[in-house]
Amino acid sequence: xxxxxxxxxxxxxxxxxxxxxxxxxxxxxxxxxxxxxxxxxxxxxxxxxxxxxxxxxxxxxxxxxxxxxxxxxxxxxxxxxxxxxxxxxxxxxxxxxxxxxxxxxxxxxxxxxxxxxxxxxxxxxxxxxxxxxxxxxxxxxxxxxxxxxxxxxxxxxxxxxxxxxxxxxxxxxxxxxxxxxxxxxxxxxxxxxxxxxxxxx
Numbered sequence: 780x781x782x783x784x785x786x787x788x789x790x791x792x793x794x795x796x797x798x799x800x801x802x803x804x805x806x807x808x809x810x811x812x813x814x815x816x817x818x819x820x821x822x823x824x825x826x827x828x829x830x831x832x833x834x835x836x837x838x839x840x841x842x843x844x845x846x847x848x849x850x851x852x853x854x855x856x857x858x859x860x861x862x863x864x865x866x867x868x869x870x871x872x873x874x875x876x877x878x879x880x881x882x883x884x885x886x887x888x889x890x891x892x893x894x895x896x897x898x899x900x901x902x903x904x905x906x907x908x909x910x911x912x913x914x915x916x917x918x919x920x921x922x923x924x925x926x927x928x929x930x931x932x933x934x935x936x937x938x939x940x941x942x943x944x945x946x947x948x949x950x951x952x953x954x955x956x957x958x959x960x961x962x963x964x965x966x967x968x969x970x971x972x973x974x975x976x977x978x979x980x
Contacts, residue, residue: 783930784820784921786945788844789851792863794941800863804844810837814914824921830914839915843881847922849874851945854926854934861936863943881919 791813795801803809811832814821830836849869852860860868869877893899925931933948939960946956 780949781947782820783925783947784817784824784918785847785925786947787817787820788840788918788922789847789945791844792848792861792943794943798941800943804837804841807832807834807837810840810914820921821917824917826917832914836914839881839913840918842877843915843918843922845869846874846877846881846919848945850878850922850926851934851936854931855936855945859936859938861943861945878919878922881913881915882923884913884916 791803793801793803803813814830814832845864846869848861848864849871852865852868853871853874859865868874891899930947935946935948935953937944937946937954937956937960939955942956942960944956944960946953
């Protein structure tokens, strides 16, 4: 299954397994661990995961994530957004402005990368040698790529109970981000039908 950096960022808000929501980016250590886990995706943008992960950087990344999740909510409309932040989404125009401001801090240009053995790939490189790169700028750029690409049409919010993830639908009837969410949704439906039949009896 293809992974998208913007979707990985949005998924740092997730169900904690106990009925609540957890934030993988709530600490600088969490940010460092998450960035390290995205090394392959960051490489597509000509970036190595060796950013400073101080509190200022964490705040910038979280601000980009807020914008991404607000625009994901817009993209899945008229379907419901993720319940994790549906009650406190940024206005869409503010989210767009936030992404554009973040990407303006890093001038990038597309490059063709086509090794002798392998497929041609689009990569991004800094427009200026030794230009400083921030995680927020890279993530905002990845979000713009995602939101302007064909995968946006297949973006959905998972409808399973307690799930707060977004996912890219890979087949026409897919309702959930992963099989365990499907199992939980079916169990919840069965429970509701059983309760309804008991109430009528």
